[in-house]
Amino acid sequence: MFAAIPDSEALDIALGLAVRAPSVHNTQPWRWRPTPTGIQLFADPDRHLTATDPYQRALIISCGAALHHLRTALAALSWSTGVEYCPDPTDPDHLATVHTTRQRPSTAQIEQAAAILLRRTDRRRYLPRPIPAGHIRALAAQASAYGAAVRQVPDPLLPRLADPMRHAAELHSADPAYQAEIARWSGPGRAADGVPVRNAPAPRHTGEIPVRGFAEPALLDPADQPDGAQWLVVGTPYDDRRAQLRAGEAISALLLTATGLGLATSLQTEPLGMLDSRQEIRTGLLHDCAYPQAMVRVGWAAGSLAPLAETPRRPVADVMAA
Template sequence: MSATIPDREATDLALGLAVRAPSVHNTQPWRWRSADSGVQLFADTGRQLIVTDPSLRSLVVSCGAVLHHMRAALAALGWASTVDYCPDPHDPDHLATIQTTRRPPTDADIELAAAILLRRTDRRHYLPKPIPARYLRSLAAQVSARGAAVRQVPDTLLPRLAVPMQHAVAAHATDRLYQEEIARWSGRDRFTDGVPSRNAPAARPAGEIPVRTFADPALLDPANQPDAAKWLVVGTTRDDRRAQLRAGEATSALLLTATELGLATSVQTEPLGVPDARQEIRTGLLHDCAYPQSMVRVGWSSRGSAPLADTPRRPIDEILEV
């Protein structure tokens, strides 16, 4: 009888790729359990960002991203998967169970898993080089295939996007607890989680759309012109945990597909943790038809940009229970 559950070696290999998924402040707020019913994903609420993410929304979206990364890794190792979302009504932290069956990997499976190794969060400026329309259609197709929707913000509406982002930055600039939380989760002493100085550029010049600023930024940004990133807003028609998980999966698929296409990406969520700013984005850009769950900057990195270092990751033994 052929196995229907990956053994420990395969699970460790898959998790080694999965944990490279992006997460809010690189908190990696997930736990995994290998059981007879399948590989189970749990929220690690002990790693919640109380000020940045009081509702746990970004934590759940982050878990959705690692869920998609895990499925992509399993597929490349020869395991097709299905997901039972939020399977235990008595345990809200049990977010998903992955059930697997043997299936030879396709070329597309292997290429997607390879993109996991290549993807980096690039917070630097992007070049004013057009992105082919077919690339943007490919990204949108990946999002819609996972039950979410995406809107590219037209250049004419970028000022409308800038307003809630500026509101969030202004609110956080005077919030002592937020500043203390950022200091705990970024800087020069991050070795297993958080955002290290080497991955964080300095704050944007006045007049540009701001992005989140971390402690002790040390990443050189060679761009000598305004940021030419395209902005994509990923949203869902509902705002429950299942929808947030699917948004995380959709965001992961978008990022990996963009990486395959040679594009640079960076997830930006600062205004989505500020209720008024999030509502501004929902109304002003999504016309109250969807709840914004993540925002992605996408574009071309500068030829003068140095390669980005890996961000740190928690050891597998710390997040996996067998």
């Protein structure tokens, strides 16, 4: 009879892949606690970005992405997973408990786990090359499996996304608390978390859709190349913690699938921390039918540019809960 929980070696491998999930400012705001009956996931409120993410939405989505990374890694290691979401009403930071049973992994599950090691957040401009419609459908299908919907923003509607993004960037540029968070979580000397200079390009030209800026950017991004990125908006029908956690899983599945298809991606959430900008995106692009949880830039990276370096990650021992 097979054991109901992974052994320590499998668990170390799975958690080592889980911590590679994307997170806001690469804060890695999660903690894990293996127990005899399941693997518990907690939010780490000490890593809450109060100016960037005042409602903890991006923090919970980040934890959801790590949850999906864990489940993906366990699936490739022959473990099927079920999740209890928000299992303890008395502890809102206890986001999920993962239960495991033995399974035989599929080829698709193994390939998705392999994509964890290849995925990077690429904030550079992408080539002006169309993305096949079948690729977009594959990304949307991955998100829908976790209760989220994906809206591709057509070119005529890009101003409905660009305007609130520019508005948020302008307000943040004059916000001392936000600028202090950027300075704390990016720049030189990042060894275990945050956004190092090698992963941050210079700010965009005025006419382009902005992407979040970081301290002392040093990543080469040819300014003479127009950005050929397509923009996707990921939304959910509800907006509680469970929905945000599931959105994080959906985003992780989308990003890993895009990586497997050879696409570059960059997760963007800057305007969603502001109620008016978020509502503008919800109304203008989602017709008030879903709550926007993140935007994803997706496209083809220029082959002439150097491969992106990995962003730093904390050791698994540092993200274990007491």
